Amino acid sequence: MRLQFVGCGDAFGSGGRFNTCFHVTGERVNFLIDCGASSLPALKRLGIVRDDIDLILITHFHGDHFGGLPFLLLDAQFTRRTRPLVIAGPQGIETKLQSLMEALFEHSSKTKQRFDLSIIALTQEESRTFGAVKVTPYQVDHGKSGGPFLAYRIEASGRIITYSADTEWTETLIPAARDADLFIAEAYYYDKIVKNHLSLKTLEAHLPEIGAKRLILTHMSDDMLARVDSLGYTTASDGMVVEL
Ligand SMILES: [Zn+2]
Ligand SMILES: [Zn+2]
Numbered sequence: 001m002r003l004q005f006v007g008c009g010d011a012f013g014s015g016g017r018f019n020t021c022f023h024v025t026g027e028r029v030n031f032l033i034d035c036g037a038s039s040l041p042a043l044k045r046l047g048i049v050r051d052d053i054d055l056i057l058i059t060h061f062h063g064d065h066f067g068g069l070p071f072l073l074l075d076a077q078f079t080r081r082t083r084p085l086v087i088a089g090p091q092g093i094e095t096k097l098q099s100l101m102e103a104l105f106e107h108s109s110k111t112k113q114r115f116d117l118s119i120i121a122l123t124q125e126e127s128r129t130f131g132a133v134k135v136t137p138y139q140v141d142h143g144k145s146g147g148p149f150l151a152y153r154i155e156a157s158g159r160i161i162t163y164s165a166d167t168e169w170t171e172t173l174i175p176a177a178r179d180a181d182l183f184i185a186e187a188y189y190y191d192k193i194v195k196n197h198l199s200l201k202t203l204e205a206h207l208p209e210i211g212a213k214r215l216i217l218t219h220m221s222d223d224m225l226a227r228v229d230s231l232g233y234t235t236a237s238d239g240m241v242v243e244l
Pocket of ligand 2: 142
């Protein structure tokens with residue numbers, strides 16, 4: 001299996017990075033994790049065939065994780081996509097997506113697509129299977145607007161990938177990422193403790209009990225980006241590929 005960071009930036013384009021979007025492919029899987037506002041141009045820049053994507057998992061409703069869906073869906077319509085597409089995310093995703101579509105492209109939410117589009121609301125700690133992908137969401141803690149907030153533990157091709165989503169430290173990250181082959185974790189600041197976001201030093205204190213086999217830091221602010229060469233951890237960059 002292969003994961004490519006299509007975008008690993010924050011909401012503010014820190015470091016000129018694209019919003020969050022990861023592309024996972026394997027023998028029987030092809031899906032995205034998050035689709036931020038800039039994700040369609042980022043996917044096109046990497047030459048990723050959108051028609052082959054079967055599933056998009058959304059962690060929460062902030063624009064840098066969710067805001068790219070209207071562009072992607074319109075592009076799919078105009079390029080005459082026929083392959084079914086599943087978009088799964090937190091409770092309320094159907095109405096959130098509808099109002100986002102209407103805000104950005106009036107009447108677009110009512111367009112009859114040529115392809116089957118399923119919008120599925122996920123519940124924390126209830127596993128769902130989409131083709132060869134098993135997804136278990138865990139509730140995380142990222143403030144009062146834009147939620148519910150879900151981290152994902154994803155099993156596919158005999159591997160486990162966990163993505164923390166945006167969150168301050170919460171104990172649910174331990175079962176979500178325990179023994180994962182790859183744990184992609186937000187590290188917004190180095191050691192500054194803020195509400196709603198995770199700092200590397202806080203995360204570091206919990207790494208032994210998580211026991212993930214590989215860690216890659218993402219969603220970094222300028223504070224973290226200035227330190228990437230001296231952190232001693234792998235940090236994501238746009239376009240980076242991880243083989244699993
Ligand atoms: Zn974010
Ligand atoms: Zn967020």
